[in-house]
Amino acid sequence: MPKGLLIDTVRCTGCRGCQSACKQWNLLPGWGEAPSDEYDTSFSPTMTNPPQLNAYTYNHVEFYEIPKDNGEISWHFIHTRCLHCIDPACVSVCPVGALQKFDNGPVVWDQTRCFGCRYCQNACPFDMPKFQWEQAWPKIQKCTFCWNRLEEGMEPACAKTCPPNAIEFGERDELLARAHERIRNNPDKYYDYVYGEHEAGGTSIMYINAVAPEKLGLNTDVKKESYPDYTWEFLSKIPVEIAAIAALLGGTWYFRKKRLEGKASVTSGKEAK
Amino acid sequence: MNGRNIPLFTKWSVLQILLALGAFGVLIGKLVFGLGAVTNLSDNWPWGLWVAFDVGVYIATAAGGFTLAAVVYIFKIEKFRPLVKPAVLMAALCYTIAGIGILTDLGRSPLIVNPIWMWQHNSIMFEVSWCVMLYLTVLYLEFSPNIFQRFKLQTLHKIQHFVLIPLVIGGIILSFLHQSSLGALFMITPDMHLLWYGSLMGYLFLISAIAMGLSLVVFFAIITARAWKLTLRMDVLSSLGTGIAWVLAVYLGIRFIELLATGNISAFATDEFGLLFFAEVGLFMALPMVLLFTKLRKKTGWLITASSLIIIGVILNRINVLVLSHAPARVDSYFPSITEFLFTFGLIAGAMFVFRLAAKYLPLYSDQLTGLPEAEKETQPEVVPAQ
Ligand code: SF4
Ligand code: SF4
Numbered sequence: 001m002p003k004g005l006l007i008d009t010v011r012c013t014g015c016r017g018c019q020s021a022c023k024q025w026n027l028l029p030g031w032g033e034a035p036s037d038e039y040d041t042s043f044s045p046t047m048t049n050p051p052q053l054n055a056y057t058y059n060h061v062e063f064y065e066i067p068k069d070n071g072e073i074s075w076h077f078i079h080t081r082c083l084h085c086i087d088p089a090c091v092s093v094c095p096v097g098a099l100q101k102f103d104n105g106p107v108v109w110d111q112t113r114c115f116g117c118r119y120c121q122n123a124c125p126f127d128m129p130k131f132q133w134e135q136a137w138p139k140i141q142k143c144t145f146c147w148n149r150l151e152e153g154m155e156p157a158c159a160k161t162c163p164p165n166a167i168e169f170g171e172r173d174e175l176l177a178r179a180h181e182r183i184r185n186n187p188d189k190y191y192d193y194v195y196g197e198h199e200a201g202g203t204s205i206m207y208i209n210a211v212a213p214e215k216l217g218l219n220t221d222v223k224k225e226s227y228p229d230y231t232w233e234f235l236s237k238i239p240v241e242i243a244a245i246a247a248l249l250g251g252t253w254y255f256r257k258k259r260l261e262g263k264a265s266v267t268s269g270k271e272a273k
Numbered sequence: 274m275n276g277r278n279i280p281l282f283t284k285w286s287v288l289q290i291l292l293a294l295g296a297f298g299v300l301i302g303k304l305v306f307g308l309g310a311v312t313n314l315s316d317n318w319p320w321g322l323w324v325a326f327d328v329g330v331y332i333a334t335a336a337g338g339f340t341l342a343a344v345v346y347i348f349k350i351e352k353f354r355p356l357v358k359p360a361v362l363m364a365a366l367c368y369t370i371a372g373i374g375i376l377t378d379l380g381r382s383p384l385i386v387n388p389i390w391m392w393q394h395n396s397i398m399f400e401v402s403w404c405v406m407l408y409l410t411v412l413y414l415e416f417s418p419n420i421f422q423r424f425k426l427q428t429l430h431k432i433q434h435f436v437l438i439p440l441v442i443g444g445i446i447l448s449f450l451h452q453s454s455l456g457a458l459f460m461i462t463p464d465m466h467l468l469w470y471g472s473l474m475g476y477l478f479l480i481s482a483i484a485m486g487l488s489l490v491v492f493f494a495i496i497t498a499r500a501w502k503l504t505l506r507m508d509v510l511s512s513l514g515t516g517i518a519w520v521l522a523v524y525l526g527i528r529f530i531e532l533l534a535t536g537n538i539s540a541f542a543t544d545e546f547g548l549l550f551f552a553e554v555g556l557f558m559a560l561p562m563v564l565l566f567t568k569l570r571k572k573t574g575w576l577i578t579a580s581s582l583i584i585i586g587v588i589l590n591r592i593n594v595l596v597l598s599h600a601p602a603r604v605d606s607y608f609p610s611i612t613e614f615l616f617t618f619g620l621i622a623g624a625m626f627v628f629r630l631a632a633k634y635l636p637l638y639s640d641q642l643t644g645l646p647e648a649e650k651e652t653q654p655e656v657v658p659a660q
């Protein structure tokens with residue numbers, strides 16, 4: 001059964017444990033240690049460090065200050081990362097099959113196949129795959145859903161480490177039911193929307209929040225259909241089109257040849273007279 | 274050989290060589306230091322000027338090759354024969370620089386061959402890579418008689434003659450597939466600017482490529498005829514002009530019908546995208562189309578103006594579809610670096626120099642006078658002493 005993660009940003013305290021645990025498990029350097037001095041440690045305007053997801057940060061905690069009705073400011077924390085779509089755009093566009101969807105949920109990149117075309121970066125509706133721009137032999141990098149931990153029966157490092165249990169690991173459909181139940185039981189605490197239930201046809205990682213998802217930087221313009229279908233509309237017609245063009249061209253050539261030969265024999269016949 | 278009029282070194286060809294060397298330098302720089310060092314691309318703008326030219330412009334410019342091959346070899350409209358050989362060479366060179374461009378743009382360039390044994394047929398990019406490989410082969414095979422003729426390889430020439438028709442048909446199919454696949458690359462990003470998005474974008478790419486490819490044939494036929502004192506076949510070129518106008522009419526028709534049918538036309542506003550759209554469609558496509566429908570196409574000056582406008586229009590279209598129309602969904606901005614420009618223009622310049630070499634040393638223009646009445650052939654003042 002496909003696994004999932006339910007991220008409850010109401011519980012999140014912004015401790016950044018998941019960001020660190022992720023770096024630790026995946027042996028990722030800090031932003032400042034990346035092999036180029038372009039990557040000096042730096043902060044975003046809201047004091048997150050590094051400023052955004054990058055090829056050395058698969059999990060990034062972001063801070064949002066949102067004014068309440070009474071004028072007070074409320075703080076919200078959310079971590080961004082690849083959502084492991086059920087029908088991933090990135091997998092469908094990769095020309096060499098370097099990105100693959102595992103049956104139990106993870107979408108994983110294979111470094112022996114990728115040739116670095118970056119079509120996945122263009123296609124991902126959430127802009128999640130990141131590229132090592134400063135490397136001569138670059139990789140595409142993103143959250144791996146800790147597939148190698150799942151294989152050993154462990155939960156992902158970020159879920160394991162989260163102190164307030166804001167990242168819950170489990171079967172996707174159970175998590176989805178749990179999310180709806182939690183919203184139903186606490187209507188004053190949660191905004192009634194499970195982000196990831198239908199986005200891009202559904203994702204393995206889902207969010208529930210106190211406010212509307214777009215206020216926390218979640219892209220709500222993402223379509224609800226599965227993305228590979230957009231291209232399939234075009235691709236599925238190709239075999240028929242090839243056959244039609246081949247027949248048309250072959251036919252025309254043959255017909256024209258016969259016509260011209262016919263004409264030629266008529267004229268030469270005339271000349272003979 | 275008929276290369277007497279064609280000088281090897283002029284100020285233009287020296288510039289071409291220098292630019293091509295510059296492009297080679299950028300390629301080496303990319304291989305050693307990575308894409309970040311030579312481009313302004315980033316995770317926010319993963320594709321930029323190079324992709325717009327490699328898979329957009331260069332491939333589109335090659336469409337003159339398969340179109341003219343179809344017209345002359347399949348539909349047997351002999352009138353256009355003088356244009357076929359140069360068009361096929363132009364296509365081969367365009368595909369070659371597209372290949373070099375894609376090679377350089379890949380993060381891991383040496384693995385460019387991976388799609389040969391790693392198949393992922395749901396990917397349009399997979400289709401594209403196979404088409405590039407196969408069609409490049411087809412183009413050089415189509416062009417090969419020039420080399421066989423030059424070096425008097427009669428047997429090879431005969432074999433080539435025997436397989437010409439299957440080759441041409443195969444090439445047309447590959448081109449159809451390829452040109453339209455490129456347009457469909459972005460069907461998966463419905464968040465782009467809607468003036469350029471639609472389910473027919475694949476087919477639109479194919480049709481605009483034909484207009485672009487033929488315009489380039491016209492443009493270079495006039496330029497080279499002037500520069501190298503070849504016979505200028507205005508009779509052939511101006512009727513090709515009418516053809517281009519019809520192709521554009523079909524293109525604009527389909528494009529506007531789709532924009533209206535999907536309602537995407539409502540995305541038109543008087544902002545920078547509206548301006549880009551207006552320039553692309555109005556100034557660089559509709560205007561030259563009208564010019565080509567009138568008698569003005571019989572005047573060399575107007576013909577070259579119209580074809581240049583169309584070339585610019587389709588280049589703009591490719592840049593819009595592949596790069597600029599994605600701005601609404603992106604953060605930060607992107608402007609190409611000097612090295613990105615140098616590489617792009619260097620590839621074009623290099624191709625132009627190779628074309629000059631071929632024109633000088635291969636019987637590229639041996640059909641130049643085909644179809645002219647005998648009397649006129651003798652009086653042609655600018656005829657190259659061709660054997
Ligand atoms: S979020 Fe993007 S990178 Fe992650 S699986 Fe979906 S399409 Fe792929
Ligand atoms: S960059 Fe790599 S992983 Fe992404 S689509 Fe291209 S080959 Fe596949």
Ligand code: SF4
Nearest residue numbers: 022143144146156158
């Ligand atoms: S699942 Fe693993 S790779 Fe993904 S964010 Fe969590 S720790 Fe990082």
